[in-house]
Amino acid sequence: MAINEDTPSGGNTPNGGKTPSGQTIQPMTASDIDAILEIEQKSFPKPWTRGMFESELRNHVSSAYTIKTSGGGKERIVAYIVYWMAHGEAHILNIAVDPAHRRQGLARTLLEVSLERMRVHLIYEVFLEVRVSNAAARGLYNAFGFKESYERKGYYGDEDAIVMRLEM
Numbered sequence: 498m499a500i501n502e503d504t505p506s507g508g509n510t511p512n513g514g515k516t517p518s519g520q521t522i523q524p525m526t527a528s529d530i531d532a533i534l535e536i537e538q539k540s541f542p543k544p545w546t547r548g549m550f551e552s553e554l555r556n557h558v559s560s561a562y563t564i565k566t567s568g569g570g571k572e573r574i575v576a577y578i579v580y581w582m583a584h585g586e587a588h589i590l591n592i593a594v595d596p597a598h599r600r601q602g603l604a605r606t607l608l609e610v611s612l613e614r615m616r617v618h619l620i621y622e623v624f625l626e627v628r629v630s631n632a633a634a635r636g637l638y639n640a641f642g643f644k645e646s647y648e649r650k651g652y653y654g655d656e657d658a659i660v661m662r663l664e665m
């Protein structure tokens with residue numbers, strides 16, 4: 498079951514839900530999880546489990562979207578994002594891009610579309626945690642104007658987190 502039946506494309510991506518390079522942004526569904534777990538394992542020291550994604554798909558405050566490419570007549574997931582929206586606040590829980598497709602603007606596209614959707618839902622602040630050592634993600638969030646608020650010691654067990662906040 499998709500978390501949200503509305504696609505983020507409406508009004509957000511002028512090309513009918515397609516990114517500038519032709520990928521499509523779609524709500525995440527249970528049938529996407531196998532492909533997502535492969536990217537997850539290549540992306541994080543402590544990857545999410547299948548159960549964690551399934552739980553987000555059931556959670557009514559959760560939104561989850563994928564970017565898919567089509568090559569050779571087959572669609573393939575290359576990026577995804579998961580976030581919560583509640584009481585005017587949003588929390589980005591997960592964002593990852595297949596290593597073979599990084600530095601092509603996919604995370605930027607996912608964030609742009611997600612922040613636009615959050616604005617439509619009258620979200621006024623967005624939070625996330627990031628590993629202190631994660632220069633790529635910190636660079637991405639800084640580029641969107643997220644500010645580093647404070648550190649959560651031992652948040653990841655093996656590393657501290659920086660809590661970042663964006664005022665909308």
Ligand SMILES: CC(C)(COP(=O)(O)OP(=O)(O)OC[C@H]1O[C@@H](n2cnc3c(N)ncnc32)[C@H](O)[C@@H]1OP(=O)(O)O)[C@@H](O)C(=O)NCCC(=O)NCCS
Nearest residue numbers: 540592593594599600601602603604605627633634636637
């Ligand atoms: C972080 C991540 C999602 C970025 O995805 P991406 O699609 O490669 O990022 P984009 O191409 O959209 O980059 C957008 C901007 O982010 C910043 N950025 C992205 N990768 C970066 C890197 N390796 N180093 C420094 N800045 C980087 C840059 O400002 C970049 O803009 P530019 O290319 O014009 O310089 C990707 O590296 C990833 O999946 N990492 C593993 C999972 C992860 O750490 N997720 C975040 C958890 S908090």
